[in-house]
Amino acid sequence: MKLQQLPQEFIAALPILEKIEGAGYEAYFVGGSVRDTLLGKPIHDVDIATSAFPKEVKAIFEHTVDTGIKHGTVMILDQGQGYETTTFRTESTYTDFRRPDEVTFVRSLAEDLQRRDFTINALALKSDGEVIDLFDGLKDLTDHRIRAVGKAEERFFEDALRMMRALRFSSQLGFEIEATTLQAIQDNAALLNNIAVERINTEFTKLLLGKNVWYAILELLRTGVHNYLPGLENSDIDLVGLADLLKQEQIDDVTVAWMLLTFELGLTADDAQIFLKSWKHSNELIKVVRSGLRLLNQLRIKDVTDWQLYQVGTAIQATLKVLDLSELPIESTSLQVRYEQLPIKEKQALALNGGDLTKTLALKPGPLFGKVLATLEYKVVMGELANDKPVLLKAATTIIQKDQQGK
Numbered sequence: 001m002k003l004q005q006l007p008q009e010f011i012a013a014l015p016i017l018e019k020i021e022g023a024g025y026e027a028y029f030v031g032g033s034v035r036d037t038l039l040g041k042p043i044h045d046v047d048i049a050t051s052a053f054p055k056e057v058k059a060i061f062e063h064t065v066d067t068g069i070k071h072g073t074v075m076i077l078d079q080g081q082g083y084e085t086t087t088f089r090t091e092s093t094y095t096d097f098r099r100p101d102e103v104t105f106v107r108s109l110a111e112d113l114q115r116r117d118f119t120i121n122a123l124a125l126k127s128d129g130e131v132i133d134l135f136d137g138l139k140d141l142t143d144h145r146i147r148a149v150g151k152a153e154e155r156f157f158e159d160a161l162r163m164m165r166a167l168r169f170s171s172q173l174g175f176e177i178e179a180t181t182l183q184a185i186q187d188n189a190a191l192l193n194n195i196a197v198e199r200i201n202t203e204f205t206k207l208l209l210g211k212n213v214w215y216a217i218l219e220l221l222r223t224g225v226h227n228y229l230p231g232l233e234n235s236d237i238d239l240v241g242l243a244d245l246l247k248q249e250q251i252d253d254v255t256v257a258w259m260l261l262t263f264e265l266g267l268t269a270d271d272a273q274i275f276l277k278s279w280k281h282s283n284e285l286i287k288v289v290r291s292g293l294r295l296l297n298q299l300r301i302k303d304v305t306d307w308q309l310y311q312v313g314t315a316i317q318a319t320l321k322v323l324d325l326s327e328l329p330i331e332s333t334s335l336q337v338r339y340e341q342l343p344i345k346e347k348q349a350l351a352l353n354g355g356d357l358t359k360t361l362a363l364k365p366g367p368l369f370g371k372v373l374a375t376l377e378y379k380v381v382m383g384e385l386a387n388d389k390p391v392l393l394k395a396a397t398t399i400i401q402k403d404q405q406g407k
């Protein structure tokens with residue numbers, strides 16, 4: 001099959017292929033960008049595979065960066081754009097974060113494509129538009145099927161993360177996982193124990209954000225893969241609940257995805273922190289999920305105060321989204337309106353600050369200082385005091401006097 005029209009990103013990179021070919025080597029576009037082009041989707045990274053060894057690539061181009069030289073990857077810089085160019089290779093196991101431990105460079109494209117994960121990812125595109133399809137990847141693309149290249153088991157032994165990738169692609173693309181490949185996932189799920197959790201996290205997050213997440217979660221459960229994911233062992237019922245919620249609407253926000261998951265798992269904010277840490281999430285994401293969960297869990301038992309709403313702060317949008325998707329009988333719009341109408345949304349918006357306490361009331365920094373500001377903040381949020389400097393100064397004076405009388 002020959003592509004008549006190439007996307008702009010490939011056209012821009014054509015001179016690179018042609019230059020490598022001109023030096024007497026083979027070079028092709030490979031991987032996700034070829035798959036996505038054939039699916040009519042936008043592409044992000046253009047990956048190139050070549051028969052030239054790294055030092056040969058470096059001899060052809062003036063500007064290169066050794067991004068993964070041991071694994072055969074050299075970045076070619078051209079017109080402000082970087083192109084990852086990898087020598088044809090076979091590979092053994094991955095224990096490292098993202099690169100295989102050992103690779104053997106080869107000169108044939110067929111051997112390189114043979115070590116790739118799925119047939120839809122094992123297509124190569126030549127500079128003249130010819131699609132090289134050695135494993136019926138085109139048919140699988142048309143039939144919406146994820147099928148391992150060759151023996152699925154061998155591919156998963158090379159890199160167990162590929163089992164997560166199969167589920168992730170099925171969610172993103174809305175493809176079915178072919179029966180033998182699915183069986184091999186079921187048989188080898190325990191190999192995921194050897195994989196760095198950061199890598200699993202990346203794939204699982206993409207799965208949660210996919211359009212066919214409902215199917216992917218059911219396949220995840222069917223194959224037992226969830227039993228090898230941190231904190232998800234034996235959480236079948238919660239995951240089915242999550243799958244049902246996500247059936248209603250595709251989500252596009254990583255934080256919302258993880259908040260929804262922890263909410264469905266019925267975790268408290270503290271337990272969610274432990275759970276998310278085990279997935280190696282950032283402190284920033286953990287903080288947002290924690291405050292959102294606190295509010296949502298409060299809503300499970302009773303209404304929330306404006307102060308609780310205020311404390312959710314920047315996590316409010318994600319939280320309201322989760323509320324919308326959850327089964328709690330509360331309208332997110334009413335909370336949204338209440339949040340919008342809060343007198344202030346952050347401490348900095350208080351009409352009185354520490355400087356005013358020092359200058360106008362001669363209060364020195366210390367425990368009382370913090371107590372005064374915190375009390376004013378609470379009262380303003382709760383509508384007990386207007387956010388107005390003279391009003392707050394008066395209230396501050398009263399708090400200080402009471403404190404001194406108390407001593």
Ligand SMILES: Nc1ccn([C@@H]2O[C@H](COP(=O)(O)OP(=O)(O)OP(=O)(O)O)[C@@H](O)[C@H]2O)c(=O)n1
Pocket residue numbers: 030031032033047115116117118121122159161162165
């Ligand atoms: N564990 C892996 C990871 C990657 N690949 C191969 O390397 C290519 C590029 O991998 P990557 O950039 O991780 O994924 P893409 O398939 O490009 O998908 P996306 O960019 O959408 O994540 C894949 O298409 C596949 O051929 C593989 O065989 N096994």
